[in-house]
Amino acid sequence: MQNNNSQQLAQVCSDMAEEGVTPTVGLLRAKAPFKVSVTEAIDAIKYFNATSKNQGKAKPKDKEPSLASLSRKVDALEATVQRLEQQIRSLLDSQK
Structure with a gap:
């Protein structure tokens, strides 16, 4: 090495x-x-x-997650929420 x-x-x-x-x-x-x-x-x-x-x-x-790890998780969760919101809007629009 x-x-x-x-x-x-x-x-x-x-x-x-x-x-x-x-x-x-x-x-x-x-x-x-x-x-x-x-x-x-x-x-x-x-x-x-x-x-x-x-x-x-x-x-x-310690088992404390690092700031970078938490930041990546928050980013992933925000992206998931955004995708779910788009799917909900799409479903609501298709019902009109």
């Missing part, structure tokens, strides 16, 4: 752990800022797990 991509992947794993999310191959590949092979993701997670256990960072100390 020497190169820059590996360091970035380890940082993504660390960010996920700080948000209370356990890094997985699928999540890492989805959140990585570049295309990541399954093998690279596995290696990065192994490296992260090995180093985070030594540093005590494997899991957050």
